[in-house]
Amino acid sequence: MIGKLILEDGSVFQGMLASGNNAVGEVVFNTGMTGYQEVLTDPSYCGQIVTMTYPLIGNYGVADIFEQARQSFVRGFVISELCGQPSSWQAQDSLVSYLKARNIPCVYGVDTRAITRRIRSHGTMKGVIVRGDAQDSEIADLFDRPPFVKVVEEVTTKKVYRIAGDGPHIAVMDFGIKRNILNSMAKAGCQLTVFPAHTSAEDVLAINPDGIFLSNGPGDPKDAPVETVRQLVGKKPVFGICLGHQLLALALGGNTYKLKFGHRGSNHPVKDVATGRVYITSQNHGYAIEEKSLAALDVTVTHRAVNDETIEGMRHNRLPVFSVQYHPEAAPGPDDSTYLFEDFMKLLGKETNKAGGN
Numbered sequence: 001m002i003g004k005l006i007l008e009d010g011s012v013f014q015g016m017l018a019s020g021n022n023a024v025g026e027v028v029f030n031t032g033m034t035g036y037q038e039v040l041t042d043p044s045y046c047g048q049i050v051t052m053t054y055p056l057i058g059n060y061g062v063a064d065i066f067e068q069a070r071q072s073f074v075r076g077f078v079i080s081e082l083c084g085q086p087s088s089w090q091a092q093d094s095l096v097s098y099l100k101a102r103n104i105p106c107v108y109g110v111d112t113r114a115i116t117r118r119i120r121s122h123g124t125m126k127g128v129i130v131r132g133d134a135q136d137s138e139i140a141d142l143f144d145r146p147p148f149v150k151v152v153e154e155v156t157t158k159k160v161y162r163i164a165g166d167g168p169h170i171a172v173m174d175f176g177i178k179r180n181i182l183n184s185m186a187k188a189g190c191q192l193t194v195f196p197a198h199t200s201a202e203d204v205l206a207i208n209p210d211g212i213f214l215s216n217g218p219g220d221p222k223d224a225p226v227e228t229v230r231q232l233v234g235k236k237p238v239f240g241i242c243l244g245h246q247l248l249a250l251a252l253g254g255n256t257y258k259l260k261f262g263h264r265g266s267n268h269p270v271k272d273v274a275t276g277r278v279y280i281t282s283q284n285h286g287y288a289i290e291e292k293s294l295a296a297l298d299v300t301v302t303h304r305a306v307n308d309e310t311i312e313g314m315r316h317n318r319l320p321v322f323s324v325q326y327h328p329e330a331a332p333g334p335d336d337s338t339y340l341f342e343d344f345m346k347l348l349g350k351e352t353n354k355a356g357g358n
């Protein structure tokens with residue numbers, strides 16, 4: 001069946017509809033060459049239609065081990081060539097049947113390079129996916145709907161749950177956490193208690209955790225629970241990733257802004273400001289911390305994006321608090337930055353010793 005991606009600026013990209021039906025979302029692009037299943041299940045894409053810039057998608061199929069959440073939250077998926085016959089020892093199914101089984105709106109056979117160039121020059125836009133025979137009124141009705149409504153509430157866990165471990169006890173704020181972040185902390189030796197995003201600071205602190213983790217998540221950080229984070233900072237050591245990093249900045253009195261077209265992919269270079277060393281990182285964000293808003297705060301910028309110099313990491317100068325904008329847990333992407341989970345463990349160790357008077 002014919003399908004179309006229509007952008008807010010009126011441009012139409014006609015291809016085939018592999019699965020799903022009408023959808024509205026914010027159209028973004030991801031530059032990863034692999035990792036499509038992790039992208040589909042990264043909750044931070046909730047509310048978005050994701051265009052994959054790599055021209056061949058689906059060639060290694062899908063497998064349970066790549067899932068990053070209980071379900072996909074993307075509003076739509078846009079592909080140039082969709083491979084129908086995967087070849088991989090890990091494949092359990094094809095991408096096409098995965099998309100169909102989950103009813104994920106997917107258009108393929110379109111010029112994803114042209115879509116990407118348009119987004120790069122006009123900035124991130126609203127867009128819709130429709131069947132080829134959709135009426136104008138149906139399309140107009142879709143465009144009238146907002147892409148983002150309470151996205152953190154949609155993706156967060158509904159109940160508190162625990163992941164056993166022998167090491168430090170971390171209270172995890174789930175704003176839309178990816179599984180590999182939980183796995184990376186469990187691997188670093190933590191025990192985890194995962195809280196729904198709307199949990200009060202009081203309830204989180206009631207378990208007397210050794211540290212607090214602020215997760216990634218969808219949407220504008222200003223719509224997420226900034227006040228809760230404000231009440232948590234200074235009480236326990238804190239590590240934040242992506243949305244967690246942005247929330248920390250807001251809670252400390254800084255500001256965030258929307259990037260023209262965001263950073264999404266598994267091949268983004270980031271520089272460690274102190275050492276000059278460059279790491280290749282996995283990224284997925286549309287917002288960033290405003291540089292000048294940090295000037296008056298007691299924080300140091302630790303990492304910067306090589307492509308556009310935006311802030312990619314910071315640490316508080318007095319409190320045991322640090323965060324990164326990129327994804328050290330990868331999934332998908334390189335594992336250059338997994339050392340940050342070890343750094344969090346070391347920070348917790350130091351703080352525990354201090355508290356114990358050593």
Ligand SMILES: NC(=O)CC[C@H](N)C(=O)O
Pocket residue numbers: 044215216217218219220221241242243244284285286287288
């Ligand atoms: N991956 C994330 O946590 C994304 C954070 C935020 N929603 C952004 O787009 O910037």
